[in-house]
Amino acid sequence: MPRRWTCRKCRALNVRTSSRKCAYCGQATKPKARVPEHARTLRVIHIDSTNLLPYQQDIYDAAGNVATKAYYSDYQYYENTPFPTNIHIERPQDHYSLTVVITKLTLNQKLDDDQFELSIPAGYPIQTMH
Numbered sequence: 001m002p003r004r005w006t007c008r009k010c011r012a013l014n015v016r017t018s019s020r021k022c023a024y025c026g027q028a029t030k031p032k033a034r035v036p037e038h039a040r041t042l043r044v045i046h047i048d049s050t051n052l053l054p055y056q057q058d059i060y061d062a063a064g065n066v067a068t069k070a071y072y073s074d075y076q077y078y079e080n081t082p083f084p085t086n087i088h089i090e091r092p093q094d095h096y097s098l099t100v101v102i103t104k105l106t107l108n109q110k111l112d113d114d115q116f117e118l119s120i121p122a123g124y125p126i127q128t129m130h
Contacts, residue, residue, distance in 0.1 A: 040064060051075075053082055066092060078105045 041064070046056040053075055059068040068091055072084035083105060090097040120126060 053084075061093070076102075079107050081107060 041060050043060065044058040045054050046058075047053070048055050053072070055072050057068075057070040057072075058066055059070075061067040068089065070090075071088040072086070073088075074084060074086040075082045076085050077083075083102065085102040087100040087102075088097065089100070
């Protein structure tokens, strides 16, 4: 099977040839060095066996250390969809944590186009960027 490489300019997948030019954009480039790929854990989601809802999520950094831990609890049903109303997030490497408590949740609420129109407040100058 021929070796493949990704063009750094246009991100196209190429087959290695002697010219080492991208077949799509013509950029002369060399393939990235091959890095051995090892399986590693990026994220672990813990599921409660009694209700099949997630109660914890662990996210790992490139070195394999826990970067974020999230805990989910106090599930409530919103439009027949279970949603945790208490979410506790810990960032052990950053030495902080926070808790989010959901008191009201509206799913799939219709958004009008005018909600995305931003007007410039009075007194602010408009500057054209080049």
